[in-house]
Amino acid sequence: MNLHHKPDAAPFLLREDADGIATLTLNRSPSRNPLSEGMLAALSEAFATIAGDRSVRVVILAADGPVFSAGHDLKEMSAHRADSDRGRAYFKDVLGRCSAMMQQITALPQPVIAAVEGTATAAGCQLVATCDLAVAGDGARFCTPGVHIGLFCSTPMVALSRNLSAKHAMEMLLLGEMVPADEAMRMGLVNRVVPAGEAPGEARRLAAVIASKSPATVKIGKRAFYEQREMSLAAAYDHASAVMVENMLARDAEEGIGAFMEKRQPVWRGE
Incomplete structure (x- = not known):
């Protein structure tokens, strides 16, 4: 099932259903799967649909390509600096839509498991932190790098600070350094680390266990x-x-x- 596709463009999001498990795959690999306007809309629509679907017991959130998600589309956002208000209204709107989508995950009746291969940065890291469970391939890395470019990762901070200890969250936010998968597990950002390429399979294994419950x-x-x-x-x-x-x-x-x-x-x- 393809969501939010145009005749001349690949779908932002792919959906596959099997055995009570809905797998959503971010499908913008060439641009590093950003949480663009289109991707946010596709995710929000998918979660709204799944929320009322009794046949879905668990959701897996995965991504195509070497980057899970690079976070907000900075090119898309920067283009609005030319607006009369220097982009204030647009920034408020897109950040509000992103926050609403993250809260859809938390409010979703079904558990959501992130299956992470590659890097998850900024709002992409926020997306992983927001999911109920997360599995990472051992090559996965996590980062909130906003501090490097003068833009503190304040909205990712909300999800990070609810997953990690205060010291670990502040370390990620203040240093902006890449955190390898095993360290991310020690910090509490992910549940399991498996060999590279096996995160989707491990996520399906966990999902199958959950799907067997009431x-x-x-x-x-x-x-x-x-x-x-x-x-x-x-x-x-x-x-x-x-x-x-x-x-x-x-x-x-x-x-x-x-x-x-x-x-x-x-x-x-x-x-």
Whole structure:
């Protein structure tokens, strides 16, 4: 399935569905898969569609070529410096659309796994940090290099600071240096490092495990995880307890607990 393609251009995003797993592939390799206006629109549309698709249990986000994503399209953005407001309205609009797309990932009922080969820089690194899980080939590298060009990676900082410790996040943001895959795993930016070229396969393996669980339970859990993280400790426990009460009353929890006690495989209905 191709999203947002023009008759004279390749699609920005490729989608392939199999076994409850939707794989979205950034498809602008020659220009380093930037989060351009077109790519943001394609991603936003894809996530909006997937959010209401009960057949999709997990999403994998991958990229074609040697660069996962170089982040914002600086040529596209710089062209608007000629606007009467020096680009202020355009910058606000495109950054707002990018932030909205990132929040779509967090709000998506299905978990999203980044499969990273090559480099993920600036907003491309933000995209990896925003995904629920991330797998990297051992040649992958990560960077928030804005500090080198006078543009601090403030929006990538939001996702980074929610994945990494404060010291690690600030190290990436202040130094702007490339972080190799094994270091990114130590920092908490990625979950697994595998031999180069095997990230998509490992992402599919993890996705298959998740897809075997109750989709209703996964949806409840993902939403509660991000909600409680923004709360105080007491409020988080109150919220999580209320969520667990509702979860206990769900049909899949009754089935799962019953199957566990009866030593049989559960049959999920997604409710």
